[in-house]
Each structure stands twice: as C-alpha cells, then as structure tokens.
Amino acid sequence: xxxxxxxxxxxxxxxxxxxxxxxxxxxxxxxxxxxxxxxxxxxxxxxxxxxxxxxxxxxxxxxxxxxxxxxxxxxxxxxxxxxxxxxxxxxxxxxxxxxxxxxxxxxxxxxxxxxxxxxxxxxxxxxxxxxxxxxxxxxxxxxxxxxxxxxxxxxxxxxxxxxxxxxxxxxxxxxxxxxxxxxxxxxxxxxxxxxxxxxxxxxxxxxxxxxxxxxxxxxxxxxxxxxxxxxxxxxxxxxxxxxxxxxxxxxxxxxxxxxxxxxxxxxxxxxxxxxxxxxxxxxxxxxxx
Numbered sequence: 001x002x003x004x005x006x007x008x009x010x011x012x013x014x015x016x017x018x019x020x021x022x023x024x025x026x027x028x029x030x031x032x033x034x035x036x037x038x039x040x041x042x043x044x045x046x047x048x049x050x051x052x053x054x055x056x057x058x059x060x061x062x063x064x065x066x067x068x069x070x071x072x073x074x075x076x077x078x079x080x081x082x083x084x085x086x087x088x089x090x091x092x093x094x095x096x097x098x099x100x101x102x103x104x105x106x107x108x109x110x111x112x113x114x115x116x117x118x119x120x121x122x123x124x125x126x127x128x129x130x131x132x133x134x135x136x137x138x139x140x141x142x143x144x145x146x147x148x149x150x151x152x153x154x155x156x157x158x159x160x161x162x163x164x165x166x167x168x169x170x171x172x173x174x175x176x177x178x179x180x181x182x183x184x185x186x187x188x189x190x191x192x193x194x195x196x197x198x199x200x201x202x203x204x205x206x207x208x209x210x211x212x213x214x215x216x217x218x219x220x221x222x223x224x225x226x227x228x229x230x231x232x233x234x235x236x237x238x239x240x241x242x243x244x245x246x247x248x249x250x251x252x253x254x255x256x257x258x259x260x261x262x263x264x265x266x267x268x269x270x271x272x273x274x275x276x277x278x279x280x281x282x283x284x285x286x287x288x289x
Contacts, residue, residue: 007186007213010255015289021243030059031109031241038065038116040091045116048227049234055282056238095125102133110139112237114146115230124149139240140164143233151175161197165246199246206250214251218258227275232257256285
C-alpha cells in the first residue's frame, strides 16, 4: 500500500476525470437499493440512508425495518417499498429474518445494511443471512452496528468483499482492526481495506485493497451530527446502484457528503444543520461537480 503522503486529495477536477455512470432508460437502469436496519427506537436511520440513496441517483428503493415501524416509514418515504421484520423483546431487528427479506436481497443491485441496528449478536446473524442471499454481482455497503458484527466475524463478506464499501467511524475502525486506531487515518483506512479486501471510507479517508488511497479535505465539524453517517452510507449505496465501482462510489460519496455540509454552512452555521438537510443537498452537489 502507498504511504499516507501518496493519498490523492479528492477535488472537483479529480472527480470530473472520473465521471459517474449516467445510465439511460428508466428506473431499472439506475439500480435497486435495499436498506436493512433500524430498531424500535431508531427508525429514522433507515429513512435517512434510503432517501440519500435516491438523491444520489438510485432508481428504486426498498426499506426493511422492524414491523412496528414499517407502516410509519412507508408513509414517510412513499417512494419506497417498505417491509417489516420481526423484532426482539428489546426492539432490535431479529437476526432470524423472514424469507421475504431474503427474496429482496436476492434481487437487489445494492444492499446497505447497518443504519439504526442496535444489537451485535442479532446483527451478526442478520448480516450472514442477507449476504448469503445476495446475487453474485450485487454490491454492499456495511455501516454502523453491522461493522461491529463484521469485526467479530471477518469472514462474513465472503465473495462480496471486492464489491463492498465499509463506512466506519474511528471507534468502529478499532473494532475492525482489533486495536486502537492511530492518528494517521490514511494509514488506518488502508489497513482496514487490506484486512477485509473491501473499499473503506474512514472520516474522509478512502482506502482500496492493493494501495489506492484518497482523502477529502472539505469536511467540517458540522458533519458530526446525529444521522450524518446514515446519509453517507445512503449516498454511497445510490452511487453504487447507478453503476459506480466501490472506490469511485466511496470517493464521490465522501466528497458529496462533505460539500453538502459546506452548502448548508452559509444558511445554518457550522454546527446548526441536521442530517435530513444534508439529504436535500446531495443531488445539487453532485450536479455541480
């Protein structure tokens, strides 16, 4: 892998030279994203990730969350197909998922799993079943609690590793590495990428197995707000759905997430905006690159 100094800074010029696929045709041509996550107390994470995927260009959206939240979510996101999943006594998604979720996973072009999940043991079972059902060419975004499960079970990605994007924060990166991360996040993103054979976006630092390394320098403190990571995962899922490869989706997604925040600073201040407002800036930010 290259030393951290060789990480390329993500700029509009770099992205213009690496244009996103712009498929012709109807919504089928831009892919189907399935977001799996949420719990009794965190249904909004699935909403944020799913709507961000649509804003990033996905053609179809499917959401899977706990039964007790599914109806409300279907009203909040009328653009999506929403299915309910059984939950535990504590309100977490039960890892022993029903066949209707596995059928959706089999037909999805991209699965984003993790936003809003809140039980390590159930999430590990869920992750194994969903990945096992995915088509061989489907792509995967792993976020939040699903990253914790992956850290405990590094084999879970299987043949999907090369088609996956992992989106850890620093604490989650520590679980993936089995140690406390150092200050050099370029190096730590590269270490996670090599260990799991997947592209990694770690706080604006993107690592690719084999040595590709990029870094965004536009993120500001305001992105550290509740739900912001769910938006990032959704953006990357949407970009994957429209045909971007994992490294491209991670670099574009990281940049778009940061610049969506910058667009809001002028109206809301550096720390005054909400994750839901980031979603509304995604499409315009992509168009302006």
